[in-house]
Amino acid sequence: MKRFILACMVLFMSVSAVFAQSDLQVLAVIKMNKNESITVKQLKARVNTYQKQIGKALTVDEKKMVLDALIEERLILQAAQKIGLSIPDSAVDQYFIQSMSQQVGANVTEKELNDLILKTQGVTLDELLTAQVGMNVAEYKTYLKNQLIAQQYVVSQKQAELQAVAPTDEEIRAFYQGNKSSFVWNDMMKVFLVIVPKGTDPEASKLKLNELRNKYIDKKQTLEQMVLESNKEGSAYKAGEILIPIVEASALNLGLSYSNLLSMYDQSEGFVSDMIETDVDFRYLCIRKKYAAKLLGISDVVQPETTITVYDYIRSNLTQQKQMQFVQIAAQDIAKSLNIPANVERKKEGDALNKLLDWEN
Helix, strand or coil, X not given: CHHHHHHHHHHHXXXXXXXXXXXXCEEEXXXXXXXXXXXXXXXXXXXXXXXXXXXXXXXXXXXXXXXXXXXXXXXXXXXXXXXXXXXXXXXXXXHHHHHHHHHHCCCCCHHHHHHHHHHHHCCCHHHHHHHHHCCCHHHHHHHHHXXXXXXXXXXXXXXXXXXXXXXXXXXXXXXXXXXXXXXXXXXXXXXXXXXXXXXXXXXXXXXXXXXXXXXXXXXXXXXXXXXXXXXXXXXXXXXXXXXXXXXXXXXXXXXXXXXXXXXXXXXXXXXXXXXXXXXXXXEEEEEEEEECCEECCCCCECCCXXXXXXXXXXHHHHHHHHHHHHHHHHHHHHHHHHCCXXXXXXXXXXXXXXXXXXXXX
């Protein structure tokens, strides 16, 4: 019996080693700027990402297309490196959180986003991204960085043509007519927010916040004066106006529950809140102006107290879409021109490649 168990263990270890060796096999070597291998394991990771997004397993032919895309992506990245193009991690972090903020409808930090997802969906941001796209936050940011570098390289090569890309007036108006119901204001309010960090002496900070609040209520200091004072060195507080949509993410930003934010929106303009305590500061806010939800016409401004109309907004977004399409097509053309034997050595082709790509999903 012991010999049978031992034999099974040896067999299991042998099978595991075979799979490990298979995953490490090199499919192609990119050598335009430096030697860079693409392995079965790397291809599997990208295939897994696509399968999660489309909800079905890829065929061998589709996996070959993913491999070709990986090769072309690496070619453009190496071409970008060759001319010294790079993007700092801080810019990637900013791009990541901006795109995520758009999805939740409010400006949030990465921690606030994680807290919101944990509260509303019961999973972390890492877990949510892994489930949706097959990558955790760090992996997704690496993917984003490569995409941004590739875009930057294509733009540098096709700048003149890119500048000429723009939508027509007819396209702008047609887009508005087809999406009219989506152009709305949420309920919003402009608030004046005063924040005193707790620092090393929370009690003193609490007294400072109450003092500032009472000065405003007693009309001893205007909001404008508070802003000027807050900008001085050693003021020990921050003050300013912000426009917020009445959504759960805004409540999280303000240190309120969503029900409290809804109750506050029911108050009249000029309402001054009680002191609000968060983990790191004391704060209060004053309602300066409220804006009720409404459908927007093509000539309306997209946000209160701004000059950008719905027409301008659509034109800008359609321009970005058209430019992105142009960049994608240009990237494919550039990558294909770089995808030559001098720059790419394919280690597996034909039946040998088919066999490696015929893994179980």
